[in-house]
Amino acid sequence: MAAASDEGAREAFRRGLRSGVPFAVVGFFLSASFGVLARQAGFSVVQASVTAMIVFAGSAQFAALSVITVGGGIPAALTAASLMNARFLAMGIALAPSLPGGPMKRAAQGQAVVDSSWALANRGDGTFDRWLLFGTTVPQYLTWTLGSVFGAVFGGALGDTHRLGLDAIYPVFFLSLLIAELRDATSRWVAVGGGLVALALVPISPPGVPILAASTVALIGLVRRSR
Amino acid sequence: MTLTYTQVWLLIFCLAAMTALIKALGPVLLGGRELRPWFSRVTVLMAPTLLSALVVTSVLAAGRSWSVGAHTVGVAVAALMLWRRCSLVLCVVVAVLVTAGLRAI
Numbered sequence: 001m002a003a004a005s006d007e008g009a010r011e012a013f014r015r016g017l018r019s020g021v022p023f024a025v026v027g028f029f030l031s032a033s034f035g036v037l038a039r040q041a042g043f044s045v046v047q048a049s050v051t052a053m054i055v056f057a058g059s060a061q062f063a064a065l066s067v068i069t070v071g072g073g074i075p076a077a078l079t080a081a082s083l084m085n086a087r088f089l090a091m092g093i094a095l096a097p098s099l100p101g102g103p104m105k106r107a108a109q110g111q112a113v114v115d116s117s118w119a120l121a122n123r124g125d126g127t128f129d130r131w132l133l134f135g136t137t138v139p140q141y142l143t144w145t146l147g148s149v150f151g152a153v154f155g156g157a158l159g160d161t162h163r164l165g166l167d168a169i170y171p172v173f174f175l176s177l178l179i180a181e182l183r184d185a186t187s188r189w190v191a192v193g194g195g196l197v198a199l200a201l202v203p204i205s206p207p208g209v210p211i212l213a214a215s216t217v218a219l220i221g222l223v224r225r226s227r
Numbered sequence: 228m229t230l231t232y233t234q235v236w237l238l239i240f241c242l243a244a245m246t247a248l249i250k251a252l253g254p255v256l257l258g259g260r261e262l263r264p265w266f267s268r269v270t271v272l273m274a275p276t277l278l279s280a281l282v283v284t285s286v287l288a289a290g291r292s293w294s295v296g297a298h299t300v301g302v303a304v305a306a307l308m309l310w311r312r313c314s315l316v317l318c319v320v321v322a323v324l325v326t327a328g329l330r331a332i
Contacts, residue, residue, distance in 0.1 A: 054240075057246045
């Protein structure tokens with residue numbers, strides 16, 4: 001019994017490693033563009049690399065960077081980054097019942113959550129395959145770290161990154177995850193609803209808030225039974 | 228650049244601590260419980276809403292305003308390709324090339 005579940009865990013982990021690879025490739029370039037921008041914002045090569053290594057949250061890193069680039073201070077940068085990270089609160093709540101062990105162990109396992117691993121580990125019935133989640137995160141962590149080192153070291157040679165169109169990477173990354181989630185009519189409708197809520201809030205709230213607010217659209221699950 | 232070398236380090240460690248805390252909060256407070264049926268119904272719908280909001284804000288917003296640009300076209304082309312089941316890496320490459328191409332014109 002124990003051996004069978006161990007085998008299942010190893011299999012899920014390996015499956016996660018494989019499905020994480022395309023996201024890891026894309027993540028390399030995203031993180032490289034972070035490295036470039038961080039150097040331009042005054043980070044040293046080591047600082048840019050360490051950020052990717054110990055923060056490991058792309059949207060928060062970019063949000064903090066954009067604040068200090070326009071002359072904002074540490075509190076403003078942290079606030080912007082926390083708001084971008086706020087969605088991990090919702091993701092962590094959803095994931096919580098699928099994690100075994102005491103509070104410390106669960107907290108540690110929660111660190112493995114990134115957007116893609118969370119979405120892929122989602123079994124579609126409200127539970128998550130945690131070994132699949134860990135597996136999916138591993139290659140992405142490696143390339144996220146390598147990418148920022150690469151960008152920080154060679155970024156000077158690239159010049160103006162806006163010209164390179166790297167800002168098109170993020171949306172496509174999320175879009176591929178979204179398409180996989182559109183399983184039935186209900187999920188398609190909440191996706192439309194979430195998108196509209198986020199878009200409506202863009203002009204009236206700081207970046208990050210529209211995303212968190214959009215997650216409340218999922219509460220429709222309280223009244224409507226989804227398949 | 229208004230931050231000193233030391234301040235940048237301070238920012239980095241604060242960012243790391245904040246991210247770890249946010250990621251830990253849900254699992255610590257709500258872990259180890261039975262899954263209620265209403266809870267899983269909401270959870271299932273959380274992925275499409277969050278991801279859709281991320282797509283929309285990353286492609287149609289810049290800071291606090293709506294914005295459309297070359298990258299919108301690049302992402303739209305990639306969206307079609309994703310729909311036709313092209314690989315993610317290929318779609319990203321095309322999106323970047325289209326965006327960069329339009330900006331070069």
